[in-house]
Amino acid sequence: MAQKKNPNKKVVSKTKKKRKDADLSTYPIQGLKQLLHSQNYLDCAKIVSPTDAVADGTVRLFVFAKPDPKKFRKIVERWPKWQIEKSINSNEVWITGAGPDGPETICQSWLSLCEDSEHYSQLTPSSFGLSRDLVGQWLLQQPDAPIYVEFIEAASEFIYGGLVGLGVASYRYLKAAQGQMMSSLYVSSSPKKLRVTDLDKARQLSSATNFCRHLVNAPANILNPKSYTQILKSYFQRAKNFKVEIWEEPQLKKENAGLLLAVGQGAATPPALVRLSYRPAGSKKKPIAFVGKGITFDTGGLDIKPSSGMRIMKKDMGGSAALAGLAYWVAEAQPKRPCDFYFSLAENAVSAYSMRPGDVIQSRNGITVEIDNTDAEGRLVLADALDVASRQKEKPSAIIDVATLTGAIKMGLGSEIPGLFCNSDSLSEKLLLSWQEKGELLWRMPLFHQHKRKLQSFVANTANSASGFGGAIRAAVFLEQFVDNSIPWAHFDIYAWADSPSGAIAEVGASGQAVQGLVGFLEK
Incomplete structure (x- = not known):
């Protein structure tokens, strides 16, 4: 840093005192x-195709960026008959059923938008933010078990946001401070194929957010x-x-x-x-x-x-x-x-x-x-x-x-x-x-x-x-x-704090506010 010569005398107390640092x-x-080590689910993530076999007992999430009736029906037809009838014409954001290998959830993301959201353009959720918060919110409710997430009919920013949501939602202060490891995570997308660079990009941003949160906490x-x-x-x-x-x-x-x-x-x-x-x-x-x-x-x-x-x-x-x-x-x-x-x-x-x-x-x-x-x-x-x-x-x-x-x-x-x-x-x-x-x-x-x-x-x-x-x-x-x-x-x-869990933020505490917006500024 450039050192500045200032002829003016500063007005600062010169009293000496003993200082005691924390042990x-x-x-x-x-x-x-x-x-220095932010907890992040994406550190143990593995990219798979929709047809690949994953571990028994895996909890599955299918995130639809937009309607795809054919894919939707293909998923729910594996569920018990009564769940098929209930789900097939559902207008709910979240639809849960019993898949052949474990619990499965469908997220119809577009249904979560408020009717008047278009009116407030600056505050309207972006595809990145919508996916981040929905996927993160879902992860918070899951048991400590292997996780499978598939993005369907999704553009790059939607997938990017969803992956960041997984990374941000995986953070807990005590678990991170104790260095606890995460369960297995499998990620996929269709028809667009995920790349390792997609995962790395999301890991970088979510780890940066969690690093900020850990310091504040x-x-x-x-x-x-x-x-x-x-x-x-x-x-x-x-x-x-x-x-x-x-x-x-x-x-x-x-x-x-x-x-x-x-x-x-x-x-x-x-x-x-x-x-x-x-x-x-x-x-x-x-x-x-x-x-x-x-x-x-x-x-x-x-x-x-x-x-x-x-x-x-x-x-x-x-x-x-x-x-x-x-x-x-x-x-x-x-x-x-x-x-x-x-x-x-x-x-x-x-x-x-x-x-x-x-x-x-x-x-x-x-x-x-x-x-x-x-x-x-x-x-x-x-x-x-x-x-x-x-x-x-x-x-x-x-x-x-x-x-x-x-x-x-x-x-x-x-x-x-x-x-x-x-x-x-x-x-x-x-x-x-x-x-x-x-x-x-x-x-x-x-x-x-x-x-x-x-x-x-x-x-x-x-x-x-x-x-x-x-x-x-x-x-x-x-x-x-x-x-x-x-x-x-x-x-x-800024406020920098979450007074209650929201979106991908799992617990009361640091929110990581400003990190992702400023990263977006530098990305341009």
């Missing part, structure tokens, strides 16, 4: 070691800025065409990264900024810079959260975890586009050293910030990282940040739909299309610059927050101050 050896399920006494840095270094220093650079506390002080330092100064584990650089051979394109908020636990600081609001705040590094998943996919797929990934890592803790409301902190780009609320810390750690990304000698073609930034966006859009703020219509359109095609919900929000007036401070250039409506917009216009205005920039305000 990782006592963690009963060895979570850190297993974080890891408890905060295990995943802190130091151990998170170790994980990123351990994996990506071995990855092809990747380079790892780490700024720990001493380097952050040299770089005048006052905002990141201020957020992390109350915690036992110091903050860090990690950069992963991916440069594929022969590419002459400018890199895309991705910046992630990595607050490994958020108490709210001295403006402390209530207990109910703090309960799942290990997920406050979900934006950075989405980028870890994206980088995982890049390492596997080796796309032609150069990328930089910035992980701004800190814990927002309560101690005698915590930043206070009313403190004035100087950012890396020289802007002074009055702390209106210590619980608006995510935008602070992002701000210094956005400045680093903006000032690189190899200027990025775009900067995209991802963060679990505000509760306000959830109040407006719900937990399932992230907000997109963007200073470029062209970049916004590409991102919206990529997310829709990958079955990720997304809605563009306004960068309403009049909200910047509400961040006025009488002792600094800006405040980090203000009371009143429009909190997600104010957070976005705050961040925009730290991005070179000549660079296209997008900001994703």
